[in-house]
Amino acid sequence: MSDKRTAEESLQDTTKKVHIEQPSNDSKPVHDHDHFAKGVTPIKKEFLVSTDKQVVYADEESSLDRLNGSEKPQAKKSKKKRGQNKDRDLKQTKEAVKLCPSLVDPETPKECRFGADACRFTHNIEEYLNSKPQDVQGVCPVFAAIGYCPNGLKCRWLSSHYKSGKLIKDEILCDKVSKVDYEVNHISQNAKTDLSRKKFQFDTADKMILFLDSKVQVHDKTKQELQKENANNYVEPPFKVSEKKKLNVKNAKIVSPLTTVGNLPYRRLMKTLGADITYSEMALSLPLIQGTNSEWALPKAHSSEYPGFGVQIATSKHWTGAKAAEAIAKLTPQVSEINLNCGCPIDLLYRQGQGSALMEQPPKLLRVLKGMNYCSGEIPVTFKLRIGTRDNHPLAENLVKRVCEEGDIGCVTLHGRTRQQRYTKEADWSYISKVGQVVRDYNHNQLDDKEQSDRDPIYFVGNGDCFTHEDWHKAVSDPNIDSVMVARGALIKPWIFEEINSEQYIDKSATERLALLEQYSKFALQHWGSDDYGVNTARRFMCEFMSFTHRYVPVGIMERLPPKLNQRPPTWKGRNELETLLGSPDYRDWIKITEMFLGPTTEGFSFTPKHRSNSYKS
Ligand SMILES: Cc1cc2nc3c(=O)[nH]c(=O)nc-3n(C[C@H](O)[C@H](O)[C@H](O)COP(=O)(O)O)c2cc1C
Incomplete structure (x- = not known):
């Protein structure tokens, strides 16, 4: 090589x-x-x-x-x-000598709450600079992009923006860029602490969970009485689907949720290459409502992604789904949809009743979607599923029919494989179309229903094996399919949407x-x-x-x-x-x-x- x-x-x-x-x-x-x-x-x-x-x-x-x-x-x-x-x-492995974060800009040092003597990081700038490996040659890419470098003295390209003991700032560029290039959905440490100490106010979820609990079958007489009472206390959802943020899915260029690889820099790149809709990596509901740092890193997005940015969550319980939806709606409002993962095949999640396991328990799935929808404020709820869990036992058609009627969702995405199949065999686009027909029929019937006729249609998106403009155009030429979600195709060939738009291969x-x-x-x-x-x-x-x-x-x-x-x-x-x-x-x-x-x-x-x-x- x-x-x-x-x-x-x-x-x-x-x-x-x-x-x-x-x-x-x-x-x-x-x-x-x-x-x-x-x-x-x-x-x-x-x-x-x-x-x-x-x-x-x-x-x-x-x-x-x-x-x-x-x-x-x-x-x-x-x-x-x-x-x-x-x-x-x-x-x-970490740096041998670490500089206290309060000193990254030596001209405007911040207060270190531990004090120089008790701090586990060094406050000796000279010692730190002497211990640093040689700078990377060239101009710091962050400084070049935004006019300053937030990493200051810790930057690996320090010499390009550090002259005479001072960090350089390009005020004009900084000002210009800050209006268009920023990240959204960062949540405060206080909010994470409230979540972790169970002090976060889940006002909406707390009400809804009681109602949803009443839908779970129990045999105990006292519990049944309590359920009846809770069901009677149910109040109408604060937002109907028609009052939620509009989804713009028809013929949209959609990049799949992609754990690990679908990180913020990748999605930002895809936005520059024509993506209309992007998704966070899958976040697990429980760590979200426990305020875990790493999970709350997932709903962060680049300013270019919103609107059109969906947060995907996995859950197995209506209460975790409802609470996660409420926390997202309150803490990270720059989200266009919350997508429930009902397709993840991996064993760990499946055994816990999350991901594709939800397909096997329709009443539970409906409770989860209802809870999420009730608690997500004006953010619409969508879901992504597979054909089924086992080969030759398709579940999606009946499930989607039920969810359309009872689930209050804005969009369904179907990956044309079963859990058992993983990536073997090609995705079954004729089955995808069949399920799309179910959604189309439902939408059609809604037009006749006066009470529902003002609401947007439920969108239907197909997913699986799209690698060329021909695959994409063939799929959307089917009247049952509104758009295509692209996963590996957009990783292997990130300019796939350029090919789709120009309807040709680009070498x-x-x-x-x-x-x-x-x-x-x-x-x-x-x-x-x-x-x-x-x-x-x-x-x-x-x-x-x-x-x-x-x-x-x-x-x-x-x-x-x-x-x-x-x-x-x-x-x-x-x-x-x-x-x-x-x-x-x-x-x-x-x-x-x-x-x-x-x-x-x-x-x-x-x-x-x-x-x-x-x-x-x-
Ligand atoms: C690396 C990788 C990570 C994935 N992570 C997720 C995920 O977090 N959530 C999800 O719903 N699907 C995930 N998927 C599945 C894809 O979204 C998609 O459904 C599947 O790859 C089929 O589409 P494709 O044939 O276009 O790749 C992942 C797929 C890959 C290859």
Whole structure:
């Protein structure tokens, strides 16, 4: 594989876009080798590299790090073969000497509540600066973007904005950028403390939970009496669906909720590339209502994402769903929808009755949706499900029918696979259409109902295997389907919406693709910081992102189109060194790419990707 210098030299390669002509249906492959076997990406002979290596991709479940401990139910054999890292240690080694955060700007030091002597961080600026590793060359990307660097002395590019003992600020740029480039949905420490100490006022949820409790079947006579009383105390929801924020789903370009990889910098990148709707990574309701820091990091969004930003939650109980919805509505109002995850296949969640397990308990699912809808104020509630949990036992059709009638939802998204299926076999778009028909019929009937005729239709979105503009347009040409949610397609080929809008394949040059990664790195530094911690975090998530981007096979080297998500390429080389580097499945090449933008890896950086064979420690 090429070294860093060569890759940078390759930056000079041509940026000309080439539009690939679609071969006609009857066109024959130029040659007829093994690599045209079913499931194998057809790559032109001159770009093939002979080797015995097999490409194996791990998709969804291996990215669910926060939910470690989960196991795929019936794939023990392949799990062993794949050697996935289920217990990745994601902690990074810390700086040897740490500067007290009160001193990041030495000119305007803040008060340290512990005092210099008791503080566990150093207050000796000179000692700190002497202990820092050498600065990364060039201008601090955060300073360049927003006119100042919030990490101050801790920045890894410090020398670019620190002159004569002072931090530089570009007031004009700062002022201009602050109006358009900011993050929303940060919640205060006080709010988190209130949640964790059970002092947060869940006024709406507390009422609704009593009512929903009355819907749970009990056999005890006293409890039944209490239930009756609670049911009688029920008051009308403060917001009807028609009074909630409008969803704008018809033909919208939608990026799926994506645990780990669908982080804020990635979604921000996707907004620059034409996404209309983005979702947070899945947040678990219980830690949300307990005020956990890491969970409340998930509803944060970039200003460019709102409106059009959905927060996805998982829950198994109506009370946690209702409380989480109320907390989100009160604390992070810049949310366009709260999406209930009813599709997550992973075992840990399933065993707890969350994710796809909710599909197996319709009354419970309806209680959860009702509770969320009642407590989410003006934020509409939507849900995402799969065909069912087991193969040959589809549940979605009947379930969606019931939810339309009773669930007060704004949109349904259906992933055309079962839980059992995971990513094997293609998504079943004919079943997706069938369920879409159910929603369409329901909407149609509502038009005849005078009381309901003012409300927006329930939208229906299909999901599964969309990788080309043809897939997308074919799906939305079905009158039952309002739009398509794109997951892996938008990770592997982030410019997919550009292709959809222009209705053609775009053969992005390697330079253009590298520029997207550079943009990601800049957004990542802005989000996580340009200090040691921020750079390490940005590097790790950039590697996670590249574990998808490297799977892109340039259309210009393919023997025939369309490319498919479930095809695996034989080993190939690109049209130049940079293209080969970007397609490398080797984690060391991903690190090399991060080094172009984030500087060299520092002592202690470790990256443990999905496959053990790819682990890295500096
Ligand atoms: C890395 C990764 C993380 C995912 N995380 C979530 C998630 O948090 N919530 C969710 O509803 N679906 C999640 N999914 C599933 C996708 O949203 C989507 O339903 C599925 O990948 C099928 O779409 P695709 O064929 O376009 O990839 C994830 C998928 C992947 C590959």
